[in-house]
Amino acid sequence: MTVLNTIGRTRLIPLQQIVPEGSARILLKLEYENPTGSMKDRMALAMVEAAEADGRLRPGGSVVEYTGGSTGVSLAFVCAVKRIPLQIVTSDAFSKEKRDHMTALGARLTLVASPTGGTTKALILEMIETARKLASAPGSYWTDQLNNTDQLSSYERMAEEVWEQTNGQVSAFVQSVGTAGSLRGISTRLRAHNEAVHIVAVEPEESAVLSGRPSGSHKIEGIGAGFIVPLWTKTLAHEIQTISTQEAMATARRLARHEGIFAGTSTGGNVAVALRVAERLGPDQTVVTLAVDSGMKYLSTALYAHT
Numbered sequence: 455m456t457v458l459n460t461i462g463r464t465r466l467i468p469l470q471q472i473v474p475e476g477s478a479r480i481l482l483k484l485e486y487e488n489p490t491g492s493m494k495d496r497m498a499l500a501m502v503e504a505a506e507a508d509g510r511l512r513p514g515g516s517v518v519e520y521t522g523g524s525t526g527v528s529l530a531f532v533c534a535v536k537r538i539p540l541q542i543v544t545s546d547a548f549s550k551e552k553r554d555h556m557t558a559l560g561a562r563l564t565l566v567a568s569p570t571g572g573t574t575k576a577l578i579l580e581m582i583e584t585a586r587k588l589a590s591a592p593g594s595y596w597t598d599q600l601n602n603t604d605q606l607s608s609y610e611r612m613a614e615e616v617w618e619q620t621n622g623q624v625s626a627f628v629q630s631v632g633t634a635g636s637l638r639g640i641s642t643r644l645r646a647h648n649e650a651v652h653i654v655a656v657e658p659e660e661s662a663v664l665s666g667r668p669s670g671s672h673k674i675e676g677i678g679a680g681f682i683v684p685l686w687t688k689t690l691a692h693e694i695q696t697i698s699t700q701e702a703m704a705t706a707r708r709l710a711r712h713e714g715i716f717a718g719t720s721t722g723g724n725v726a727v728a729l730r731v732a733e734r735l736g737p738d739q740t741v742v743t744l745a746v747d748s749g750m751k752y753l754s755t756a757l758y759a760h761t
Contacts, residue, residue, distance in 0.1 A: 456535055457489060457535060458499055458532065458535055460488075460489055461488055461489060461495045461496055461499055462488070462496060462608075462611065462612070462615065463615065464483055464484050464485050464487040464488060464615070465483070465484050465487060465619075466481050466482070466483045466484070466615075466616065466619040466620065466742070467481065467482055467484060468480065468481055468482075469481075469482060469713055469715075469725070470713060471712040471713055472708055472709070472712050472713060472725075472729070473729065473732060474729075474733060476733075476736060476737060477729070477732040477733045477735070477736065477737070478625060478626075478731070478732040478733075478735040478736060478737065478738075478739035478740060478741050479732070479739075479740050479741070480725070480728050480729070480732050480740075480741045480742075480743065481619075481620065481740060481741070481742045481743075482715065482725070482742075482743060482744070482745050483612070483615075483616060483619075483742065483743070483744050483745065484715075484745050485744050485745055485746055485747065486716075486717060486745055486746075486747055486748035488528075489531060490524075490527045490528050490531045490555070491527075491747055491748035491750060491751060492524040492527065492528055492746065492747035492748070492751070493524075493612070493636065493744060493746055493747065494524040494525045494527070494528035494747075495528045495531065495532070496605075496608035496609065496611070496612060497525065497528070497599070497605035497608050497609070497633075497635060497636075498525060498528035498529045498531065498532045498597075499528075499532050499608065500604050500605050500607055500608035501529075501597045501599070501602050501604045501605055502517065502529070502532050502533070502536065502538070502597070504604035504607075505595050505597070505604070510595050511538070511595040512593065512595075514593060515538070515593040515594065515595055516538065516539035516540065516541065516591075516593060516594050516595070517529060517533055517538055517539070517540045517541070517594075517595050517596075517597060518540075518541045518542075518543075518585050518588045518589040518594050518595070518596045518597070519540075519541075519542055519543070519585060519596065519597045519598070519599060520542075520543040520544070520578075520581040520582050520584065520585040520599075521542060521543070521544055521581075521599070522544065522545070522547070522548045522552075522573065522632075522675050522676045523544060523548040523549060523552030523553065523556075523675060523676065523751070524552065524675075524676055524746075524747050524751065525599055525676075526542040526544055526552065526556045526561065527552055527555045527556050527559070527751075529542070529561070529597065530542070530555070530556045530559035530560060530561040531559055533559075533560070533561070534559045534560050539562075540560065540561045540562070541561070541562045541563075541564065541588055541594075542556055542561045542562065542563050542564070543563075543564045543566060543581045543584045543585045543588065544556070544563060544564075544565060544566070544581070545565060545566045545567065545568050545577055545581060546565060546567055546568055546571075547568035547570075547571060547572055547573055547577060547673075547675075548675050549675065549751055549752050549754060549755050550754045551750065551751045551752065551753060551754060552675075552751050553565075555751070564584060564588065566580050566581050566584055570671040571671075571673075572671035572672055572673045573661070573671065573672055573673070573674075573675070573678060573679070573680065574661075574669065574670070574671045574680055575661075575669045575679065575680025575681050576680075577680075578679045578680060578681075579681075582600070585598075599633050599635070600633050600679070600683050600684055600685065601684050601685070602633075602635075603635075603685070605633070605635040605639070606635055606638060606639040606642075606685075607639070608639070609635060609636045609638070609639025609640050609643075610639045610640070610642065610643045612636070612639070612640055613639065613640040613641075613642075613643030613644050614643060616640070616644070616742055617643070617644065617647050620740060620742065622647060622648070623740050624644055624648070624651050624740055624742050625651070625652065625735055625739040625740045625741060626651065626652040626653070626654060626728075626731050626735065626739070626740075626741045626742070627640060627641060627644055627651060627652070627653050627654070627741075627742050627743070628654040628656060628724055628727050628728045628731060628741060628742070628743040629641075629654075629655065629656065629724060629743065629744055630655075630656040630657065630674070630676075630677040630697075630720045630723050630724055630746070631655050631656065631657050631664060631677055631678070631683070631686065632676045632677045632678075632679070632683075632720075633683055633685055634683050634685040634686040634690065635685050636744070637653070637655055637690055637691065638685055638686075638687075638690055641653040641690055641691065652692050652693075652731075653690065653691045653692050653693075654691060654692065654693050654694075654695055654727060654731055655690065655691035655693070655694045655695070656677070656694075656695055656696070656697055656723050656724060656727045657677065657678055657694060657695075657696055657697075658670075658672035658674050658677065658678035658696065658697065658698070658699065658702075658723075659672075659696040659697055659698040659699075660672040660678075660698065660699060661678045661680050662694075662696045663678075663680060663681060663682060664682065664686065664694050665694050665696060669681060672699050673699045673719070673755075673756065674697070674699055674702050674719045674720050674723055675718065675719060675720065675752075675755075676718075676720050676746070676747075677720050677723070695727045695730065697723040697726050697727055699719070701722075701723075701726050702719045702720065702722040702723035702726060703719055703722055703756065703757050704722070704726075705722035705723070705725050705726040705729075706718065706719055706721055706722030706725075706749070706757060707722070707757075707758075708722075709721070709722065709725060710749060710758075715745060716748060716749035716750070717745045717746065717747065717748060717749050718746060718747045718748065718749055718751055718752050718757070719752065719757050720746045720747070721744065721745045721746045721747065722757075724743040724744055724745075724746065725743060727743075728741045728743040
């Protein structure tokens with residue numbers, strides 16, 4: 455057994471204070487209980503082990519990835535345990551805590567500057583191209599998270615956890631879209647159990663491309679690439695809701711102060727939309743969403759600095 459065996463089996467808890475009377479109950483899966491404080495530990499392990507198993511990642515080889523931070527931290531964690539060299543392409547658009555965490559775990563970082571200070575389509579595409587060039591080195595394996603379907607099995611397992619923890623009582627599932635891997639894996643399994651489960655995708659209001667609007671700059675780290683990501687299909691969700699950076703941050707702060715749940719900006723977005731859905735569904739229904747990562751990753755950012 456290694457520390458990798460501690461990934462998963464996170465708790466699912468009801469929100470107690472911020473859900474208005476008359477709304478459905480909201481259950482939040484505490485994915486920050488994973489070893490690096492993020493649900494991305496699940497996908498990182500799945501991607502690396504699948505590549506090891508079929509020979510794409512050979513003994514003595516190295517891993518390359520582009521990331522807003524949490525996937526990079528999770529890959530750095532998995533690669534540290536497995537003694538695999540890792541090169542990460544990231545940006546100053548993402549929190550210093552994530553970059554420092556990756557470095558502490560042994561990753562080598564290549565930084566791409568963000569002219570706006572936020573996430574944009576141009577930034578993500580430049581990061582991808584930089585990773586593509588680095589991955590051309592002999593022995594390199596590019597996990598390429600936006601195109602990598604190996605991650606889906608890890609999220610299908612998360613869905614099974616949710617189904618077991620709720621005794622099959624899931625009315626709706628809400629999740630923000632980054633790679634779309636988590637939404638795809640979880641929604642597929644939940645709907646296999648019950649086709650009536652209502653799936654809600656969340657994206658940044660400032661870059662609502664899934665909703666057919668123009669891409670733009672936002673500061674909800676880890677979601678909203680600014681273009682239609684390859685793992686997304688229109689059949690994944692029954693509806694798409696948008697959330698502004700401001701409302702996502704405000705909701706994350708409410709979670710911290712009123713529920714004692716210390717999470718990141720995308721979690722704030724998830725919960726803000728879950729509150730809308732819960733109000734619409736009314737009592738005797740259950741909305742499930744994710745606490746994607748820990749607020750410890752954002753202490754130096756506008757989310758928690760000087761709050």
